Amino acid sequence: MYAYELHLHTAESSRCGHVPAAEQVRVYKALGYAGVCVTDHLHDGYYEPSLDGAGWREAMERYLRGYRAAKAAGDALGMDVILGAELRFPENTRDYLVFGIDEDWLMQNPHMCHLNHRQFFDRFGSEVLIVHAHPFRDNDEVDWGAVHGLEIVNTCPRHDSRNDRALALCQAHPELFPTVGSDAHRNGDQGRSAMLFETRITDSFAMMDALRARTYRLRCPSREDIIAESEALLHV
Numbered sequence: 394m395y396a397y398e399l400h401l402h403t404a405e406s407s408r409c410g411h412v413p414a415a416e417q418v419r420v421y422k423a424l425g426y427a428g429v430c431v432t433d434h435l436h437d438g439y440y441e442p443s444l445d446g447a448g449w450r451e452a453m454e455r456y457l458r459g460y461r462a463a464k465a466a467g468d469a470l471g472m473d474v475i476l477g478a479e480l481r482f483p484e485n486t487r488d489y490l491v492f493g494i495d496e497d498w499l500m501q502n503p504h505m506c507h508l509n510h511r512q513f514f515d516r517f518g519s520e521v522l523i524v525h526a527h528p529f530r531d532n533d534e535v536d537w538g539a540v541h542g543l544e545i546v547n548t549c550p551r552h553d554s555r556n557d558r559a560l561a562l563c564q565a566h567p568e569l570f571p572t573v574g575s576d577a578h579r580n581g582d583q584g585r586s587a588m589l590f591e592t593r594i595t596d597s598f599a600m601m602d603a604l605r606a607r608t609y610r611l612r613c614p615s616r617e618d619i620i621a622e623s624e625a626l627l628h629v
């Protein structure tokens with residue numbers, strides 16, 4: 394099967410990212426992955442200049458620097474580099490991974506991150522895929538009716554993401570699909586978990602389709618217990 398990282402940040406586009414995009418791609422290549430999703434933070438506070446400032450298009454040009462650098466490195470190395478985003482809305486500090494997008498979608502939907510989560514789901518929920526990242530990291534409640542999937546394992550070593558609770562929520566709501574992600578910000582974070590697919594996934598739309606179809610497996614050596622239980626939630 395082909396391994397993909399679903400949750401990764403670049404130094405170019407995430408203020409908290411410490412690893413340049415091309416280096417991220419090289420590290421994942423060395424770890425045997427077929428590709429990575431670049432899910433840089435897209436919200437005020439993690440982003441300079443402010444997204445409220447003039448020129449959304451300009452802001453997106455800047456936002457895309459990490460993805461574009463990763464894509465160029467990936468093309469040279471035979472790695473699939475997939476555009477995603479990690480959105481946060483002004484109402485709270487919850488994070489949402491979004492797939493099924495391209496550069497045009499980012500350009501043509503200015504200030505989508507200034508909606509609230511429900512408004513975003515109502516407006517875009519039928520065209521993009523929304524995965525609640527580390528749903529219980531800082532929260533005890535999850536609005537599970539306005540997401541498509543749950544990150545049941547987030548292996549970022551600097552946070553307690555309370556992954557057991559995410560698995561339990563996913564089990565209670567079988568309409569939600571489970572994902573895992575390394576949330577790679579620094580060297581050492583990479584490759585702690587993987588999404589495994591039967592075929593190569595070459596863009597964000599194919600990733601959306603594959604997640605919807607649940608024809609994948611999950612890998613996380615440090616949480617074999619959760620992975621074993623998650624198999625029942627998948628169609629493999």
Ligand SMILES: [Zn+2]
Pocket residue numbers: 402407409410434578
């Ligand atoms: Zn971050």
Ligand SMILES: [Zn+2]
Pocket residue numbers: 400401402432479526576
């Ligand atoms: Zn993240």
